[in-house]
Amino acid sequence: MVRGKTQMKRIENATSRQVTFSKRRNGLLKKAFELSVLCDAEVSLIIFSPKGKLYEFASANMQETIQRYLRHTKDRISNKPPSEENMQHLKHEAANMMRKIEQLETAKRKLLGEGIGSSSIEELQQIEQQLEKSVKTIRARKTQVFKEQIEQLRQKEKALAAENERLSKKWEVEEGQAGLDKQPQITARAEESSPNSDVETELFIGLPCSSRK
Known part of the structure; x- marks a missing residue:
């Protein structure tokens, strides 16, 4: 029927x-x-x-x-309008294109694990090989990304070390300048606290003068 x-x-x-x-x-x-x-x-x-x-x-x-x-x-x-032969050729090309698209969609679904119930051992092995190849490519790309990130971190570490060294030198210079600014003040205080060389002192031995007769 x-x-x-x-x-x-x-x-x-x-x-x-x-x-x-x-x-x-x-x-x-x-x-x-x-x-x-x-x-x-x-x-x-x-x-x-x-x-x-x-x-x-x-x-x-x-x-x-x-x-x-x-x-x-x-x-x-x-x-002039296209010939019947050209129209048939275009229809044939369109039909072939639709079949190819359907084949690609079927292959994509199988790679995702869908619609593999009717697949043969050979087809499953091909899918497995494709997946293994894809995993290798992904792992290689992941390793490359890790290396790039590690290199970026190393560059940042070098930059931070250089900045730390620059700040340390700047701090040492500022501390040295501060020490030089304090030196005149320390010298002046030392002179104020020292005995006056112009003051005469006498040494008396014996009883005070008020007790002498």
Whole structure:
């Protein structure tokens, strides 16, 4: 029994319609991004929600892409329409591209551990090898980052040591200057506290004069 194609129609339930719009919109934006990265294509996508909200993606400048599209459309209208052979070639290329994108998505899910229930031993071994290679790359990058951070800390340590040495020398100079400033004051105090060389003293031996007769 051959089943006919399901006819697409508008979703009547507003909530279901909004949920479907969000999912399909995100999927379409993701496809546009992957197409631009995988094939180095210039892709621009514009979406307006039922409420008029704008969603867009551009692998290059959106305005320049629009101007390029307008020029291309103008030239295409002025020239002859493409032949049936070219149209078939474009459809074939688009179908191949969609298959490649689906294969990449499947491979990505398997790398994340999803959808591997039907994978063969060979496929699981390939996935394991890819993961081990990725882990090695990540560890190498982590080691490099650690080395860079250690080098930065060493540079900071040298800078702090140099700054500490500079401050120590500055402190020694200031202390020496302070000692020189105090020296005249110490000398003056010593002179004030010393006996006067001009004062004459006599030494008397015996009883005081008042007791002599």
